[in-house]
Amino acid sequence: MLRTLRTPTLEIAYEDSGPPDGLPAVLLHGFPYAPRGYDAVVARLTAAGQRCLVPYLRGYGPTRFLSAATPRSGQQAALGRDLLDLLDALAIPRAVLAGYDWGGRAACVVAALWPERAAGLVTCTGYNIQDIAAATRPAPAEQEHRWWYQYYFHTERGRAGLEADRQGIARLLWRLWSPDWAFDEATFQASASVFDNPDFVPVVIQSYRHRFGYAAGDPALEEIEAALAARPPIPVPSLNLHGETDGVGPVAASAGHGRHFTGPYERRVIPRTGHNVPQEAPEAFARAVLELMAG
Numbered sequence: 140m141l142r143t144l145r146t147p148t149l150e151i152a153y154e155d156s157g158p159p160d161g162l163p164a165v166l167l168h169g170f171p172y173a174p175r176g177y178d179a180v181v182a183r184l185t186a187a188g189q190r191c192l193v194p195y196l197r198g199y200g201p202t203r204f205l206s207a208a209t210p211r212s213g214q215q216a217a218l219g220r221d222l223l224d225l226l227d228a229l230a231i232p233r234a235v236l237a238g239y240d241w242g243g244r245a246a247c248v249v250a251a252l253w254p255e256r257a258a259g260l261v262t263c264t265g266y267n268i269q270d271i272a273a274a275t276r277p278a279p280a281e282q283e284h285r286w287w288y289q290y291y292f293h294t295e296r297g298r299a300g301l302e303a304d305r306q307g308i309a310r311l312l313w314r315l316w317s318p319d320w321a322f323d324e325a326t327f328q329a330s331a332s333v334f335d336n337p338d339f340v341p342v343v344i345q346s347y348r349h350r351f352g353y354a355a356g357d358p359a360l361e362e363i364e365a366a367l368a369a370r371p372p373i374p375v376p377s378l379n380l381h382g383e384t385d386g387v388g389p390v391a392a393s394a395g396h397g398r399h400f401t402g403p404y405e406r407r408v409i410p411r412t413g414h415n416v417p418q419e420a421p422e423a424f425a426r427a428v429l430e431l432m433a434g
Contacts, residue, residue: 151221153195157188167237212342252367319411320418381407
C-alpha cells in the first residue's frame with residue numbers, strides 16, 4: 140500500500156506491505172532505479188510474515204520537499220538523514236536496513252552513526268560511505284571509465300543531457316551495470332516514471348558533484364558529513380552482497396571491506412548478477428534479509 144509521511148524536510152512516499160507488528164525491513168533503492176526493483180523481494184518477505192517498507196528516495200516518484208528553500212541535495216548525509224527521519228516518523232526503534240547504490244549508502248550511514256536503529260544491514264558492494272577527502276585522487280583507468288556518467292554530470296552539458304533524456308541515460312546505465320540481466324522494456328518502464336519528479340535532476344547532479352568536492356553541501360547536514368568523513372565503522376550484523384558482474388563497482392573492489400565492519404560480517408558474491416541485486420537476484424537478497432531478521 141502506498142502511504143506518505145512528513146519529516147522535517149520531506150513528504151516521503153513509501154510502500155508498506157506485510158503485517159504491521161514485528162521487526163520491519165526497510166528496502167532502499169538506488170540511482171537510477173525505483174521501488175519496483177524490490178517487488179520480488181517484498182513478495183518473498185511478506186510470504187514469510189515480515190513487514191516491508193520501501194520508500195521513494197528524495198527526488199524520486201511522489202516524494203516531495205516541503206520547502207522551496209531546502210537545498211536539493213543528494214549528498215550521503217541527506218540520504219542517511221532521510222532514512223533516520225523515516226524511522227522516527229513511523230516510531231520504529233529498530234529495523235533491518237537493506238539497500239544498493241544510493242539506498243545502500245543511506246543504510247550504511249544509519250548503521251554507522253545510529254547503530255541502535257539497525258537490527259542488521261544488507262549492503263550491496265560493501266561499505267558505501269564515501270571518502271570525499273580522497274575523491275580527487277585519480278582511480279585506475281578502468282574505474283575512471285566506469286565512472287564516465289559521474290564526470291558527465293559534473294558539467295552543465297551533463298545536467299542538460301539528464302534533463303532532456305532521463306530515461307535514455309537510465310536505460311543505458313541499467314545495461315552497462317548489469318550485463319547479464321536481460322530486462323525488457325516493460326520492466327524498465329515500470330521504474331522509469333519515478334524519474335519524472337521535478338527534483339530528480341537537481342538532486343542527482345548535486346549528489347555526483349558533491350562527492351567529488353565540486354558542489355557545496357546542505358549547511359544543515361555539515362555535522363553528519365563531518366562524522367562520515369572519519370569513515371566510521373559499522374558495528375551491526377552485516378551481509379555484503381556483491382554482484383559478480385557489477386559493471387560500475389567490480390567485485391574485487393569490496394574484497395577488503397571487512398575492515399570497516401566491527402560486528403558480524405559476511406561477504407557473498409552473487410553469480411551472474413550485476414549492480415541491481417534485488418531485482419536480478421531476489422531470492423539471494425530476500426534470504427539475506429530473513430537471516431538478519433532471525434537474529
